[in-house]
Amino acid sequence: MNINFLEIAKASMILFAVIDIIGSLPIVVKLKANAGGKIESGKASLVAGGIMLLFLFVGEKILGFIGIDVGSFAIAGAFILFFMALEMVLGISLFKQDENMVKTASIVPLAFPMIAGAGSMTSILSLRAEYASINISIAIVINIAIVFLVLKMSGWFEKKLGTGGIAIIEKIFGIILLAIAVKLFTTGIKNIFY
Template sequence: MQLNFKEIFTVFMVLFAVIDIVGNIPIVIDLRKKVGHIQSEKASLIAGVIMILFLFLGKSILNLIGIDVSSFAVAGAFILFFIALEMILGITLYKQEENNAMTASVFPLAFPLIAGPGSLTTLLSLRAEYALENIIMAIVMNVLVIYIVLKTSSKIERFLGSNGINIIRKVFGVVLLAIAVKLFAHNIKILFI
């Protein structure tokens, strides 16, 4: 096992941008108002388990249905591209209906808000390019950040304000857009070789 801190940081930043936990603070606060209490530990842990399981089983599932990782990575690049557009332009291309049942810590918070289609697709796309142990480290680091943000969401919102959160979303949107282009270019070459 050889940890590469540059890879860990890159994967961490990609996942952080895709999960967009800071940008989702308003949704977290809204959920907290609707259901009263959100179990930050439970939501973070379940999201982490879903992401790690998908990292290991996702490729097998793809093989089962006859799709190679490069094709999935190209599809993932498109999803990242559209998520980035949402973040930069402030538009909503895909809206998940919110469920305000007492299971809000699991659904919709852990899945699909944190470990959703974007982050799961991203994980398999990243697996085509980065070492497994580095991706796992990045997931663990993101789960810790998610936990801290969930625990302190109301304080962060007061500190940053809605303008601060919007600026952060747009900056990470541009970063995500660049990563989507790189992922697409790298994997499209593999498909045509």
Template sequence: MGFDWKEMFTVTMVLFAVIDIVGSIPIIVGLRNRLGHIQSEKASIVAMVIMIAFLFVGEEILKLIGIDANSFAVAGSFVLFFLALEMILGIHLYKDDNPSTASIVPIAFPLIAGAGTMTTILSLRSAYDKINIILAIVINIALVYVVLKSSAKIEKILGNNGLGVIRKVFGVILLAIAVKLFASNVKGLFA
């Protein structure tokens, strides 16, 4: 299939919603205030390497443990569903708000390249071309870098209410994506 603008845009939006870097600004600001400087470049590069590596070896790891892509995609749809609920309802199921160090842990992993992102990447791999996923990862990492560098300014501009609205909108989008992913892969479980 190859490069496709529409696919790349869709995958970019899915990853943007899952990574939820805008919704993570309060966590990032808290870390920066408590621990000092966060190495934005290092965190961004490490997260990108983790995501691209998982795109290529994730399926082999699944085969090694005997799980097919449809099963993983359905499981991924549940993870996305709960991440979306987390964003919409304002509850915390996956993220550690009190880490002891910053930069690679917890910024690169698990905040940016966490379980939800990994599940999403493998789930997207079953529906989209790899080049579009790689480009979407690079675009998202560029956005992550910008947000990490300017998180204090963004927080001042949007305020807590603005951040809350953005988080809820992306939560609804992610919820719809989770339902679509489930519907398109659940049939393969019974074939």
């Protein structure tokens, strides 16, 4: 095992920026309201962490097996993020809510694709080229712990920020999410054509 604290710190910061759980608070609050106030923080965190760790070790092989390159995967993720960002910025609802939302909100869309989405997965594949897998694994665990704490405290954040504060954060981070979607899209296009 080659544990390197500098690699862990760098990988943790990159994943923290991509996962952007603080910026996703407005979405979490909205999901919580749509799901009848029930978001299972532990379940969402464990599923997201499991998906990210699995993707770290076998993601590229799975994508290769089904004939999908990393660029195409990034573009697909960019579309999902783009529509989520449009909802945040424009205050519209594009995703259909159904009666199963209460049962699945902690897994879809919270654990996947919000936390363990195309952005975090393509970042994990990029990190693999530079850092040891053990260090990336530790960085993932650190980020999942942060995600768990933020999800657990989402009610507290909602009370402190209020409806107006949440609305402002939603618009700001909607624009940031839109920029991330565009970046993922352009990176995916470059990977496919160059």
